Amino acid sequence: MQFSLAPFELLRPGIWRAVAQPAGVNIGLVAGSTGALLIDTGSSPDQGAELRQAAEATAGVPLVAVLVTHSHFDHYYGLAAFDDLPTYGHESLIAALDADQVTEEAAELGFARDRLRPPNRPMALARMVDLGDRHVELVHFGRGHTAGDVVAIVPDAQLIFTGDLLEQSAPPAMGPDCHLKEWPAALDGILGLVKEDTLLVPGHGDPVDRVFAFTQRAEISAVYGQVEYLIGQGVKAEDAFAAGDWPFDHDTIAAVLPIAYAQLAAEGKVPRTQLRLL
């Protein structure tokens, strides 16, 4: 696995992002007059330590808090390097570290899973981080990309770090742990705060604007809507790509179809074959 960290790039006064590999994840940094907040922590405890050094050198003030936007390895697994600071993340992140796949992921990334640490300030809905002359609001708008997405809002700068609720460099990652039906509502929480000049920093890729966010919200909503419609028409998962009208490419849709069908089946919505009348 190739680890690397690009230099922090200034987005707005006192706000930066750096891209960490593997996975091309955006790491956010917000500095105020007395302290700085780091948003996401990279893919390993060692990468977290490297990030910590780079962030403190860039911010010019001490790091006073860290946020993990959700449970995926590229955002979460560097958190151990910050355990002496207040570290925030959704409360579901604690249980997420117990999942079976974590051992395998840690081994692939080259470290033992017992080096991982959960957030020491688990949160349910919202927290405020005081950085002196500015503050950052940490908010969970509901389930979406995962069960525990938290965004970081910098009100004075009109800038929001969205985690993987939005992605620019690829279609949004709609994995088995996403909540497709609820995801658009989580994005509505963000969109309700967005003005024309607001900058949205996605989990992966370049910063985007309001129009991009509205569009991606509609696309995610369309995936769920199409699957629901096709199930109503009696179309099975294996026939759904050909039968549907999709906002994303074939590979993205082929990957999400079994997940979407399973999530709708859990709501009691399954394709029913019509009886042929002889």
Ligand SMILES: [Zn+2]
């Ligand atoms: Zn993710």
